Amino acid sequence: MMRNQVRLSVFKWSCRKKHLCSVFTGVDKDEFLRDIYPQRRPAVLRGVSLGPCLEKWTVDYLAQKGGDKEVKIHVSTVPQMDFLHKNFVYKTLTFNEFVKRASEKKHTDFFLCEDESYYLRSLGEDVRKEPADLNKQFPDLAKDFHIPEFFAPDQFFSSVFRISSCGLQLWTHYDVMDNLLAQVTGKKRVVLYSPQDALHLYLSGDKSEVLDIDSPDLKRFPDFVKAKRYECVLEPGDLLFIPALWFHNTLALQFGVGVNVFWRHLPADSYDKKDPYGNKDPVAATRALQALERALHTLDELPADYRDFYGRRMIQRIQKRTYCDSLTNSTTQEGSDSTLPSGQFTKPG
Numbered sequence: 001m002m003r004n005q006v007r008l009s010v011f012k013w014s015c016r017k018k019h020l021c022s023v024f025t026g027v028d029k030d031e032f033l034r035d036i037y038p039q040r041r042p043a044v045l046r047g048v049s050l051g052p053c054l055e056k057w058t059v060d061y062l063a064q065k066g067g068d069k070e071v072k073i074h075v076s077t078v079p080q081m082d083f084l085h086k087n088f089v090y091k092t093l094t095f096n097e098f099v100k101r102a103s104e105k106k107h108t109d110f111f112l113c114e115d116e117s118y119y120l121r122s123l124g125e126d127v128r129k130e131p132a133d134l135n136k137q138f139p140d141l142a143k144d145f146h147i148p149e150f151f152a153p154d155q156f157f158s159s160v161f162r163i164s165s166c167g168l169q170l171w172t173h174y175d176v177m178d179n180l181l182a183q184v185t186g187k188k189r190v191v192l193y194s195p196q197d198a199l200h201l202y203l204s205g206d207k208s209e210v211l212d213i214d215s216p217d218l219k220r221f222p223d224f225v226k227a228k229r230y231e232c233v234l235e236p237g238d239l240l241f242i243p244a245l246w247f248h249n250t251l252a253l254q255f256g257v258g259v260n261v262f263w264r265h266l267p268a269d270s271y272d273k274k275d276p277y278g279n280k281d282p283v284a285a286t287r288a289l290q291a292l293e294r295a296l297h298t299l300d301e302l303p304a305d306y307r308d309f310y311g312r313r314m315i316q317r318i319q320k321r322t323y324c325d326s327l328t329n330s331t332t333q334e335g336s337d338s339t340l341p342s343g344q345f346t347k348p349g
């Protein structure tokens with residue numbers, strides 16, 4: 001009993017010491033590439049032109065432009081969607097009907113219950129081969145959205161249309177490509193965790209098993225308190241730079257519409273060519289993990305005390321060869337003043 005109370009106290013302390021993402025205003029491509037991108041940390045960008053979508057994308061306008069195009073959506077009886085345990089179902093609706101329902105808190109027409117939650121993550125025409133592209137799936141709406149030119153055109157991978165009900169929360173996961181999350185309408189809270197905290201997030205593939213990050217089950221996930229929490233609230237017109245491998249969890253504070261733009265920041269052949277979602281581990285990482293599994297199977301031929309000894313030696317070698325001291329040190333240093341919010345930076349003039 002006492003141990004659980006201590007853990008709960010530690011977690012509450014951890015939450016109070018969350019980091020606020022840095023905010024930059026009036027950033028152009030040169031400033032982004034020079035001052036923000038090399039830091040490899042999340043950053044909110046304000047004052048970047050996203051086009052007329054900010055004024056135009058009302059519920060009625062979206063329904064009109066999207067029309068009766070059929071879309072595959074997630075539907076759940078609870079607002080916290082859990083991909084690992086699939087607490088949602090996939091359904092198909094016309095786009096105009098989906099937007100209408102997603103914008104409502106109570107539904108007269110529904111699949112599961114009158115307060116069910118909806119989520120759209122747009123897909124390519126061939127969902128197994130083609131990445132999502134706003135210009136191809138929603139060309140009339142794409143005219144209203146200007147993709148920020150913060151990367152070379154040949155690096156572009158996908159532009160993903162996202163629409164969610166108020167209160168909808170998506171599972172914590174990472175992507176292997178850099179991306180910009182553009183919040184067009186509504187407010188959204190985003191919580192992020194550094195790649196260096198991966199060991200504290202109880203991963204299953206690219207997703208965390210900790211579904212409720214605000215009130216986690218500390219009996220099941222005691223080390224979750226060690227993960228440093230970064231947070232921001234996106235307003236309409238905001239961009240959030242999410243570097244590859246940073247874990248993120250989103251909560252729609254209002255009915256919201258956004259666009260994720262992903263780009264390849266590694267050489268093109270580093271990525272799995274059969275990955276239309278951009279979330280499969282790089283080819284070299286996959287090969288390395290497969291080799292590790294083979295090595296572990298080989299160690300199974302030894303007695304337990306030998307496995308323990310050589311396993312520890314393997315861990316030590318992996319740490320020496322792969323850990324980045326600069327990243328670890330910067331994360332630790334930032335943790336020492338984590339009660340202070342990150343500053344806001346405004347472009348002069």
